[in-house]
Amino acid sequence: MTEWIDIAPLDDIPKRGARMVKTALGCVAVFRTTTDEVFALDNACPHKSGPLAEGIVHGNSVTCPLHNWVISLETGEAQGQDQGRVATYPARVEKGRILLDRAFLRAKAAA
Amino acid sequence: MTQKLIVIGAGMASGRVLEHLFDAAANYDVTLFNAEPRGNYNRIMLSPVLSGDKTYAEIVTHDADWYGANGVTCRFGERVATIDRAAKTVTAENGEVLPYDKLVFGTGSNPFMIPLPGHDLKGVIAYRDLEDTQRMMDLGPDNKCVVIGGGLLGLEAAAGMAARGVDVTVVHIMGHLMERQLDEAAGYLLRKALVDKGITVRCAANSKEILGHNGHVKALVLDDGTELPCDLLVMAVGIRPNVKLAQEAGLAVGKGIHVDDHMITSDPDVLAVGECVEHDGVIFGLVAPLYDQAKVAAQTLMGEHAQFVQKELSTKLKVTGCDLFSAGDFADGEGREDIVFRDPARGVYRRLVIENHVIKGAVMYGDTADSNWFFALIRDKTDIADMRDTLIFGPAYQGGTPLDPLAVVAALPRDAEICGCNGICKGQIEDAIAAGATDLGAVRLTTKASGSCGTCTGLVEQVLAVTLGDDFVIPAAASICGCTDMTHEDVRRMIKSQRLTSMPAVWQECGWKTSCGCHVCRPALNFYLLADWPVEYQDDPQSRFINERKHANIQKDGTFSVVPRMWGGITTPNELRAIADAADKYMVPTVKVTGGQRIDLLGVKSEDLPNIWADLNAAGMVSGHAYSKGLRTVKTCVGTDHCRFGTQDSTGLGIKLEKELWGSWTPHKLKLGVSGCPRNCAEATCKDIGVICVDSGYQVSIGGAAGMDVKETELLLQVATEEDAIKAIKAVTQLYRENATYLDRIYKWMGKVGLEWIKERVETQQDALVDRFELSQSIYRKDPWAEHAQTKADRYQPLANLALEAAE
Ligand code: SRM
Ligand SMILES: Cc1cc2nc3c(=O)[nH]c(=O)nc-3n(C[C@H](O)[C@H](O)[C@H](O)COP(=O)(O)OP(=O)(O)OC[C@H]3O[C@@H](n4cnc5c(N)ncnc54)[C@H](O)[C@@H]3O)c2cc1C
Ligand code: SF4
Ligand code: FES
Numbered sequence: 006m007t008e009w010i011d012i013a014p015l016d017d018i019p020k021r022g023a024r025m026v027k028t029a030l031g032c033v034a035v036f037r038t039t040t041d042e043v044f045a046l047d048n049a050c051p052h053k054s055g056p057l058a059e060g061i062v063h064g065n066s067v068t069c070p071l072h073n074w075v076i077s078l079e080t081g082e083a084q085g086q087d088q089g090r091v092a093t094y095p096a097r098v099e100k101g102r103i104l105l106d107r108a109f110l111r112a113k114a115a116a
Numbered sequence: 117m118t119q120k121l122i123v124i125g126a127g128m129a130s131g132r133v134l135e136h137l138f139d140a141a142a143n144y145d146v147t148l149f150n151a152e153p154r155g156n157y158n159r160i161m162l163s164p165v166l167s168g169d170k171t172y173a174e175i176v177t178h179d180a181d182w183y184g185a186n187g188v189t190c191r192f193g194e195r196v197a198t199i200d201r202a203a204k205t206v207t208a209e210n211g212e213v214l215p216y217d218k219l220v221f222g223t224g225s226n227p228f229m230i231p232l233p234g235h236d237l238k239g240v241i242a243y244r245d246l247e248d249t250q251r252m253m254d255l256g257p258d259n260k261c262v263v264i265g266g267g268l269l270g271l272e273a274a275a276g277m278a279a280r281g282v283d284v285t286v287v288h289i290m291g292h293l294m295e296r297q298l299d300e301a302a303g304y305l306l307r308k309a310l311v312d313k314g315i316t317v318r319c320a321a322n323s324k325e326i327l328g329h330n331g332h333v334k335a336l337v338l339d340d341g342t343e344l345p346c347d348l349l350v351m352a353v354g355i356r357p358n359v360k361l362a363q364e365a366g367l368a369v370g371k372g373i374h375v376d377d378h379m380i381t382s383d384p385d386v387l388a389v390g391e392c393v394e395h396d397g398v399i400f401g402l403v404a405p406l407y408d409q410a411k412v413a414a415q416t417l418m419g420e421h422a423q424f425v426q427k428e429l430s431t432k433l434k435v436t437g438c439d440l441f442s443a444g445d446f447a448d449g450e451g452r453e454d455i456v457f458r459d460p461a462r463g464v465y466r467r468l469v470i471e472n473h474v475i476k477g478a479v480m481y482g483d484t485a486d487s488n489w490f491f492a493l494i495r496d497k498t499d500i501a502d503m504r505d506t507l508i509f510g511p512a513y514q515g516g517t518p519l520d521p522l523a524v525v526a527a528l529p530r531d532a533e534i535c536g537c538n539g540i541c542k543g544q545i546e547d548a549i550a551a552g553a554t555d556l557g558a559v560r561l562t563t564k565a566s567g568s569c570g571t572c573t574g575l576v577e578q579v580l581a582v583t584l585g586d587d588f589v590i591p592a593a594a595s596i597c598g599c600t601d602m603t604h605e606d607v608r609r610m611i612k613s614q615r616l617t618s619m620p621a622v623w624q625e626c627g628w629k630t631s632c633g634c635h636v637c638r639p640a641l642n643f644y645l646l647a648d649w650p651v652e653y654q655d656d657p658q659s660r661f662i663n664e665r666k667h668a669n670i671q672k673d674g675t676f677s678v679v680p681r682m683w684g685g686i687t688t689p690n691e692l693r694a695i696a697d698a699a700d701k702y703m704v705p706t707v708k709v710t711g712g713q714r715i716d717l718l719g720v721k722s723e724d725l726p727n728i729w730a731d732l733n734a735a736g737m738v739s740g741h742a743y744s745k746g747l748r749t750v751k752t753c754v755g756t757d758h759c760r761f762g763t764q765d766s767t768g769l770g771i772k773l774e775k776e777l778w779g780s781w782t783p784h785k786l787k788l789g790v791s792g793c794p795r796n797c798a799e800a801t802c803k804d805i806g807v808i809c810v811d812s813g814y815q816v817s818i819g820g821a822a823g824m825d826v827k828e829t830e831l832l833l834q835v836a837t838e839e840d841a842i843k844a845i846k847a848v849t850q851l852y853r854e855n856a857t858y859l860d861r862i863y864k865w866m867g868k869v870g871l872e873w874i875k876e877r878v879e880t881q882q883d884a885l886v887d888r889f890e891l892s893q894s895i896y897r898k899d900p901w902a903e904h905a906q907t908k909a910d911r912y913q914p915l916a917n918l919a920l921e922a923a924e
Contacts, residue, residue: 010918012915012916013915013916017910017915018915019657019658020658021632021658021659022657022658024911024914024915025914025915026914026915026916026917026918027914027916027917027918027919028918028919029918029919029920032914035915039299039300039631039632040299053672054674055674056670056674059662059665059666059670059674060635060662061634061635061638061639061658061659061660061661061662062658063630063632063633063634063635063638064454064630064631064632064634065452066634068634068635070661070662070670071670071672073635075634075635079451103915
């Protein structure tokens with residue numbers, strides 16, 4: 006069963022932006038797209054662990070701030086020629102609040 | 117036996133219930149109450165009445181004859197005051213008690229009035245009924261009206277009044293109009309169409325209070341202090357289901373009156389339809405579902421089994437000249453793809469959102485002729501895999517082979533217009549080609565085609581290709597990125613010539629192929645827009661690389677470096693102490709003297725940035741912009757203050773220059789140097805702009821480099837006074853800001869336009885350039901660190917800390 010944790014109001018993340026959530030097992034980047042969708046990914050680029058939360062968000066992708074890899078927010082997969090993938094976690098918006106699945110903490114523990 | 121039916125509210129939903137009942141000759145004796153002093157009319161046609169396209173008489177749906185013929189007892193202008201469900205009676209306002217067998221609620225909704233100070237002044241109205249419409253119609257031409265709310269209703273009110281010559285301003289709290297139905301791009305086109313109608317539109321504007329005079333509205337005041345004078349103020353910010361009476365009668369009420377699938381409320385003898393109901397958690401504001409409800413309610417009243425099912429909805433705006441359509445869900449999402457089509461020349465925008473080969477949502481502007489077809493595809497969840505390539509062009513293009521753009525151009529008649537700006541037809545271009553113009557430049561020169569806004573460049577090239585065959589290869593000019601076919605130069609030209617002042621405007625007018633650009637084009641557009649429209653355009657931090665968004669340089673481990681300004685390389689013991697204290701306090705691992713005559717604190721954590729900035733601010737230091745495509749450093753030597761060879765006060769001039777230029781954004785970074793004599797200890801002749809002091813004055817030279825390329829500056833001009841040197845430098849900086857391609861240093865730009873071109877403009881247009889530079893600086897010459905430390909510090913903290921959450 007999914008158990009959702011209320012994280013913060015959606016408006017705490019700018020449109021086409023991201024913020025970081027700290028967990029005991031590392032940081033998760035929470036993204037907000039142009040159309041107010043939210044996505045949660047490990048805050049570490051598959052290339053050299055660049056902080057994805059600091060990247061430029063466009064469409065459903067983010068460009069890593071360190072060396073411009075483009076990562077899909079939906080799959081965590083690097084786009085184009087680049088190879089690699091970061092973990093993604095369930096996230097959604099309800100009544101203007103961002104919710105993350107508590108299971109992601111467990112998933113991170115297992116990873 | 118005939119049963120007694122009492123209906124509360126003669127609105128669009130309950131009217132439809134009665135039509136169904138009478139059509140089926142149901143055995144009911146109906147009494148109809150209505151708070152408005154009239155029967156049922158087509159409320160959605162109030163907008164055409166307002167704009168003068170229709171009269172009230174034309175929108176009446178049920179007249180006295182109709183009510184008479186169906187034996188309805190009309191109690192118009194009378195409210196139902198209370199209901200006694202146990203006794204099954206209602207009490208009218210005049211105290212009369214009437215029994216019922218069945219009761220139907222159709223009380224609609226109430227417009228929401230924002231409780232701003234002054235909202236109860238005379239002349240503050242909603243837009244809901246004929247009275248409101250009449251108030252707006254009575255406002256003669258040249259009066260001023262403010263409409264709060266840039267949604268469907270607000271815009272119809274605004275357009276209707278504008279059509280009557282009223283001076284209308286729409287104040288909308290969100291960034292673009294009709295944000296619930298439209299995306300930014302369509303919102304931009306809509307805004308443009310309204311502005312063309314003479315309506316002033318203010319988005320992202322927050323209302324603060326309403327001012328009055330003798331009890332009558334006088335002006336609206338915004339958060340930022342702007343005062344918008346008005347004779348009438350219309351609030352169109354939303355509606356709330358009208359549930360008061362139902363609540364007092366003890367019916368189950370949430371946002372609306374709770375009904376089941378049969379439109380029955382929590383009391384089996386009481387039904388409800390229309391905007392006053394809540395079904396399955398949803399409330400309603402458009403008539404399509406209300407009509408479905410009315411049909412179900414009528415069948416339920418007649419003892420038939422029927423169920424109300426919620427359906428997909430679509431929206432259109434009834435304002436002439438603003439053709440827009442939106443339907444379904446057009447949010448981006450997992451597994452969703454966008455198909456975007458833009459035709460800048462015709463002002464057309466279409467966007468489809470597709471998931472698993474099914475269209476989920478659509479937004480269209482400018483050409484909505486195919487909207488019904490798309491709406492049917494959404495509603496029926498049609499598999500569109502086979503027509504995906506041509507889908508966006510609409511039904512006319514399905515089933516055939518995909519169109520070859522060259523074949524389309526080849527098929528155009530000779531009198532087809534190619535260049536709209538100059539009115540050049542295909543035939544004229546063909547003639548020019550036949551007369552020897554065999555490339556784009558020659559065609560442009562002889563016919564002027566594509567010489568103005570440039571959007572038809574591709575078309576002209578296609579005419580060349582079709583006419584010359586293999587002799588002409590369409591040149592692949594390097595476009596900014598995959599989002600567009602336009603080059604940086606094309607886009608800059610469009611921004612200036614078409615007065616594009618927002619990013620959605622550029623995306624639309626330049627035919628962007630993605631919904632919101634990418635990391636390559638967005639930073640460039642953000643710069644172009646703020647450089648060309650410093651007052652109108654709002655800087656977009658989300659379109660900036662992290663260093664410029666967070667005003668610090670990101671390091672390979674995700675920490676940041678902090679470089680405060682040391683004006684002209686001069687510091688003081690106090691500044692050095694503050695830097696040392698900050699380094700201790702925030703445990704900065706590395707403190708380094710940079711190549712730019714200042715000190716770098718490397719390895720600061722994101723969370724600490726606002727605090728370290730506040731500490732440095734307290735000691736009088738500001739951001740050094742070591743991270744910006746903007747003014748970096750002005751390197752100086754000691755000059756006449758101490759040096760035995762110094763000819764002028766190079767340190768003083770350097771400090772003055774840095775204080776005048778700091779905070780300005782430029783196409784790439786901008787570094788200056790001022791040396792006190794030709795020995796050049798400040799290395800001024802390898803900077804973007806260098807000043808060498810000589811006995812007779814100042815030599816200002818530009819275009820040096822000492823990075824990946826090494827180049828010596830070239831002399832721009834020599835002036836006699838410090839003041840003239842500063843003016844010349846501001847002028848050349850502004851010329852660079854206005855003309856260079858994003859990420860070209862001055863030497864690269866100079867390589868393209870030539871030193872002579874720059875010189876001529878700096879000499880002949882100096883004052884105008886300086887004025888424009890100063891205008892921009894009036895906004896940007898401020899310390900971003902102080903601003904962020906004071907107003908945005910929370911953005912530097914994690915959104916949440918779940919480190920203590922159990923990970924069991
Ligand atoms: C800190 C500093 C080195 C130092 O320790 O001295 C430095 C550090 C960086 N330089 Fe530099 N440059 C520094 C002076 C220079 C100089 C010398 C100067 O300014 O007198 C040059 C040569 C002159 C010039 O600007 O061309 C210089 C030419 C570059 C270049 C090549 C630019 C070019 O057009 O060829 C880059 C790359 C770029 O900008 O694209 C660069 C980029 C960088 C970046 C920003 C790399 C990056 O993108 O992360 C480095 C950031 C380090 C950090 O995290 O803080 N840095 N860099 C100097 C800071 C000066 C200051 O106080 O602001
Ligand atoms: C200007 C305008 C333009 C619109 N354009 C569109 C459009 O283009 N497309 C679209 O789909 N929808 C549009 N709408 C919305 C549409 O008009 C409504 O959804 C629809 O009218 C709601 O019908 P209803 O029967 O629920 O309520 P209403 O039509 O509002 O009728 C409710 C009636 O109940 C009366 N009443 C309330 N309480 C009592 C009481 N206690 N006793 C007696 N009577 C009472 C009220 O006076 C009112 O006359 C528009 C609305 C407006 C105002
Ligand atoms: S020279 Fe290269 S390594 Fe050294 S600071 Fe500049 S960019 Fe970084
Ligand atoms: S660490 Fe992300 S691109 Fe290199």
